[in-house]
Structure formats: C-alpha cells, structure tokens
Amino acid sequence: MKYGLFTIGCQMNQSDGERIAGLLESHGCSRISDEAAADVIIVISCSVRQKAMDRIFGKLNAWDKARKKRGLRLVLTGCVLPADRKRLANRFDHILSVRDVKKLPALLGLARQQTATRAITNADYLELPSLHESPFQAFVPIMTGCNNYCTYCAVPYTRGEEASRPSSEIISEVKQLIHGGYKEITLLGQNVNAYIDPETAQSAEILQSRARSTWQFKKNQPLQWRTATTNVPKDFAVLLQRINGLPGDFWIRFLTSNPQDVSDELLATLPRCQKITRYFHLPFQAGDDEILRRMNRRHARTYYLDLINKIRSSWPGVTISTDVIVGFPGETAAQFKKTVDVMETVGFDMAYIAEYSPRPGTASARFFKDDVPKKEKTRRKTILNEVLKKTALERNQQLVGTATRVLVERYNKRTGENAGKTETFKTIHFPGIAMIGQFADVEITEATAWGLRGIQGKIK
Numbered sequence: 540m541k542y543g544l545f546t547i548g549c550q551m552n553q554s555d556g557e558r559i560a561g562l563l564e565s566h567g568c569s570r571i572s573d574e575a576a577a578d579v580i581i582v583i584s585c586s587v588r589q590k591a592m593d594r595i596f597g598k599l600n601a602w603d604k605a606r607k608k609r610g611l612r613l614v615l616t617g618c619v620l621p622a623d624r625k626r627l628a629n630r631f632d633h634i635l636s637v638r639d640v641k642k643l644p645a646l647l648g649l650a651r652q653q654t655a656t657r658a659i660t661n662a663d664y665l666e667l668p669s670l671h672e673s674p675f676q677a678f679v680p681i682m683t684g685c686n687n688y689c690t691y692c693a694v695p696y697t698r699g700e701e702a703s704r705p706s707s708e709i710i711s712e713v714k715q716l717i718h719g720g721y722k723e724i725t726l727l728g729q730n731v732n733a734y735i736d737p738e739t740a741q742s743a744e745i746l747q748s749r750a751r752s753t754w755q756f757k758k759n760q761p762l763q764w765r766t767a768t769t770n771v772p773k774d775f776a777v778l779l780q781r782i783n784g785l786p787g788d789f790w791i792r793f794l795t796s797n798p799q800d801v802s803d804e805l806l807a808t809l810p811r812c813q814k815i816t817r818y819f820h821l822p823f824q825a826g827d828d829e830i831l832r833r834m835n836r837r838h839a840r841t842y843y844l845d846l847i848n849k850i851r852s853s854w855p856g857v858t859i860s861t862d863v864i865v866g867f868p869g870e871t872a873a874q875f876k877k878t879v880d881v882m883e884t885v886g887f888d889m890a891y892i893a894e895y896s897p898r899p900g901t902a903s904a905r906f907f908k909d910d911v912p913k914k915e916k917t918r919r920k921t922i923l924n925e926v927l928k929k930t931a932l933e934r935n936q937q938l939v940g941t942a943t944r945v946l947v948e949r950y951n952k953r954t955g956e957n958a959g960k961t962e963t964f965k966t967i968h969f970p971g972i973a974m975i976g977q978f979a980d981v982e983i984t985e986a987t988a989w990g991l992r993g994i995q996g997k998i999k
C-alpha cells in the first residue's frame with residue numbers, strides 16, 4: 540500500500556506524522572509524495588488557526604473526486620475539533636483521534652484489530668517507533684495534551700488532558716538517536732515544562748493535584764486566575780539533566796514552555812547543562828492583565844517580565860522568542876498598547892504574532908464576541924512586527940564579531956553557501972564546502988533582523 544502524508548501545523552504534528560510513517564512502514568507500506576498515486580492519504584490536521592483548516596477544505600474537492608474515481612482512502616487525524624469532525628464526517632473514510640493511531644493498520648486492513656488489555660492513555664501512541672524525516676535532527680515527544688484551557692485554544696479539546704511518557708522510554712529513544720549520529724534532539728510537548736514522569740512516586744502526587752486544578756470554562760463561572768502555579772513539577776529539569784548526562788556530541792532543544800510552569804529547578808538546570816541550547820520559547824500572548832485573565836492565562840504581566848529577567852540573568856547569551864495574539868475579543872487600543880510595551884521592554888529575538896480567530900467550541904468562541912475588526916487586527920499585527928524587526932536587528936547586530944557553533948541544515952550549490960541554525964536558534968549562512976548534518980564553528984560578520992552571515996573559523 541502506498542501512502543501520502545498531508546501534515547499541517549506545529550512540530551508536534553510533524554512528529555506525529557513521523558510516528559504514523561514508522562507504524563505504516565512496519566506494516567509494509569511505502570510513502571510517496573505524489574498524491575495522485577497514493578492508495579491512502581493520512582491528513583494530520585491543525586485546529587489552532589482557521590487558516591490551517593482552510594488548507595484542508597481547499598483540497599477536499601480534489602480528494603472527493605479521487606475517492607470516487609479510483610478508491611482513494613482518506614484518514615483524518617491530528618488536532619481535530621469536535622465541530623470539524625462533524626462537518627468532515629462524510630468527506631473522510633476514517634476520522635480518528637491521535638491517541639488512537641495505533642488502530643490505523645487494522646482500519647486499513649493491514650492487521651487484525653488488537654483488543655486493548657489496559658486503558659489507553661493520551662500518551663501511549665508516543666511509544667510507536669518514528670521514521671524521522673531528517674538523518675540528524677529529531678523530534679522526541681515527551682508529553683502531549685494540556686490541562687490549562689486557555690479560552691482561545693483548541694488543544695485541550697483536540698488532544699485531551701496532559702499525559703507524559705515514562706522517562707525510561709524517552710531516554711532509550713534519545714540514546715538510540717545519539718547512537719545513530721543524530722546531532723539535535725528537540726523535546727516536544729504542548730507544555731514541556733509540565734512534564735511529569737509517571738515512573739516516580741513524587742510525580743504521582745503532583746499529577747493528582749494538577750488533575751484537581753484542571754478547570755473548564757463554564758458560563759457564569761468567574762474566570763479563575765493565578766499569578767503562578769504552586770504545583771510546578773520539577774520532573775522536566777530532572778529529565779533534561781539525565782539527557783544532558785548522556786555521552787555524545789549533540790544539542791538538546793525543547794518546545795513549548797508555559798510561563799506558569801517554569802520551576803526554579805529548571806532555571807538552575809538550563810545554564811548548567813552544556814548540551815542544552817541557549818534558546819527559550821516562552822509565549823506571553825498579551826501584555827494586559829485583564830486580557831490575560833479573559834484568556835485564562837495563569838500569569839500576569841509583571842510575573843512574565845520578572846521571569847524574563849531571571850532567565851536572562853541566570854543564563855547569559857540566551858535568546859528568547861514568544862507567541863502573541865492580537866485582537867482578542869474586547870481588546871481595546873489601550874490594552875493593545877500594553878502588548879506593544881511588553882514587546883519593547885523584553886526586546887524579543889523572534890515572535891510569532893497571530894491575529895485572533897475564534898475556534899469553534901472553545902470558551903472564547905462561545906462566550907466572547909469577536910469584536911475587533913479584521914482590518915484593526917492586521918494593523919496591530921503590523922505594529923508588533925515593526926517592533927520585532929527593530930529589537931531582533933539590535934540583538935543580531937550585537938553578535939557581529941562573535942563566534943558561534945552552527946548545525947548545518949542545507950547547502951546551496953549555486954551560491955556555495957551552507958545554511959543552518961546557531962545554538963541560539965538563529966538562521967545563519969556561510970560559504971564553504973557542503974557540511975549538511977555537521978557542526979561548524981562560524982564567526983558572525985553580518986546581521987539583519989531575520990538572520991546572520993558569517994565565515995568559518997575557530998571559536999575563541
């Protein structure tokens with residue numbers, strides 16, 4: 540059976556695609572990139588933004604024709620909101636939750652349906668072997684799902700509650716990757732710093748207390764808001780220390796973190812572990828406390844700014860990126876100005892700025908009016924992009940004349956240039972012989988807002 544993968548969305552979806560590929564190939568299937576020749580297409584969808592779903596709707600007519608004409612089979616998985624499941628029920632042969640992807644071979648007639656001998660958890664499918672797209676960079680999911688119910692977010696509804704993988708399983712996967720020559724391991728999860736190792740007794744207690752703190756938006760229930768959680772798990776810091784201690788020359792990255800779950804242990808661990816790259820992605824979403832409260836974020840503006848100061852003072856040279864939403868329901872011009880102020884105060888290296896779009900079934904879509912006009916959302920996004928351009932350029936210019944280690948990802952034969960990422964997750968180009976998949980020491984000679992250029996040299 541020939542299968543195609545149509546993956547949209549975040550790194551977690553890409554990683555799920557690699558696991559689905561591993562599963563199907565272990566049943567004799569082979570992947571092809573030409574959709575017209577595929578027997579089955581697995582669509583890994585994203586419900587976080589309407590734009591992502593629009594890409595799927597844009598393909599439906601062509602897929603419908605192929606289903607009728609040549610019996611193409613279509614499977615939908617990934618992040619699918621209940622409302623989209625209903626709308627798409629007739630357009631796919633199978634729609635299954637990502638936690639159920641192990642059933643795929645049986646659904647496609649490649650194996651007999653296994654009877655589950657124990658309850659399936661949201662994280663069980665993560666034990667499937669991955670077929671990594673890259674021979675030197677790998678995503679390793681450590682947890683999935685989320686208990687935070689930010690009012691705009693689809694994840695708790697599409698992926699379910701937080702569930703973490705046992706640390707022994709993660710360590711053994713990382714060891715295999717290092718043994719196979721992998722140079723960059725990215726630990727993935729919706730909230731990696733909420734990782735709770737199911738194998739330790741201390742985790743069991745925290746897990747219970749976090750499950751109790753799970754909260755779902757109900758009409759007439761006042762929004763709850765904490766400045767920081769009291770039950771910050773320490774297990775992510777311990778996991779990082781264990782992976783850092785494995786022999787080999789490799790980098791550790793991690794995505795995504797929630798400000799409320801940054802423990803003191805994590806802050807102490809990051810600068811101590813040489814293999815952890817100096818890059819922290821920490822979404823703040825909005826700069827105004829009332830908007831944060833309506834988003835059900837559990838951090839206030841001052842808490843976030845203090846945290847950034849702590850990170851920068853304990854971890855010299857770290858670069859920081861963030862996620863921001865503009866035009867959240869009810870966001871006034873004055874409230875938006877506070878977001879601009881956070882952007883200017885922090886001076887991010889990178890920011891992923893999104894215009895708010897209501898996701899069907901989420902609390903903000905049900906209870907708040909999407910009342911900021913599209914034109915105004917776009918205007919606010921442009922303003923933030925201008926701030927980002929300025930701060931990113933300033934930060935990059937400070938790097939000119941310094942040296943950095945780079946993992947080379949691509950080579951352009953025409954220009955004779957390597958392109959890759961610095962340890963601090965900045966894109967850099969430098970001339971020389973092709974070094975794809977290798978580390979290079981590069982001296983930075985030029986900077987723009989969105990990247991660096993350099994020449995190969997020795998790190999002093």
Ligand code: SF4
Nearest residue numbers: 685687688689692694
């Ligand atoms: S923390 Fe909020 S934004 Fe992040 S995955 Fe959970 S609900 Fe979504």
